[in-house]
Amino acid sequence: MDAPPVAKTGSMSGSVLPVPDKARRMAAAEASADRNMGGVVRPQKGGLVMAALYRLLVRPVAPDLRLHDGDTIGDLRVVHVPGHTAGSIALVREDGVVFSGDALLSDKHGAVLPPDPRLAHDRAQAAASAERIRALHFRLLLTGHGAPASA
Numbered sequence: 001m002d003a004p005p006v007a008k009t010g011s012m013s014g015s016v017l018p019v020p021d022k023a024r025r026m027a028a029a030e031a032s033a034d035r036n037m038g039g040v041v042r043p044q045k046g047g048l049v050m051a052a053l054y055r056l057l058v059r060p061v062a063p064d065l066r067l068h069d070g071d072t073i074g075d076l077r078v079v080h081v082p083g084h085t086a087g088s089i090a091l092v093r094e095d096g097v098v099f100s101g102d103a104l105l106s107d108k109h110g111a112v113l114p115p116d117p118r119l120a121h122d123r124a125q126a127a128a129s130a131e132r133i134r135a136l137h138f139r140l141l142l143t144g145h146g147a148p149a150s151a
Contacts (some may be wrong), residue, residue: 081133083126084116098140103129106146113146
């Protein structure tokens, strides 16, 4: 059986989740599409080593669908949360479940951790986006790494 179509939050990392069957290919956030690893701007995570790895391992991807803040895909609302990457997004369900991707992380017990400045494309935006996600008053937060976090 074929794997279901997926939408990926962020650029290289983030939460991968099934989307409705009518969505056959990947969706990408507007800002992420503009800097798509193979573009002019590269993330500043780790300096020269990371830049070299990106050049060797990552190929440009053209999105089939550009998502903007406030758009919906299936029953998920898109929230632009730049910082970890320029195009990071969170996806919000009406029942209070939030998929944050790498914009927020949690530990193995579900305690939400502040954004790691060493892993941020833009530290100030990462901090502001973390606050934006917290302000969503989630019931359940599914981060890019770590255990689910409850409100």
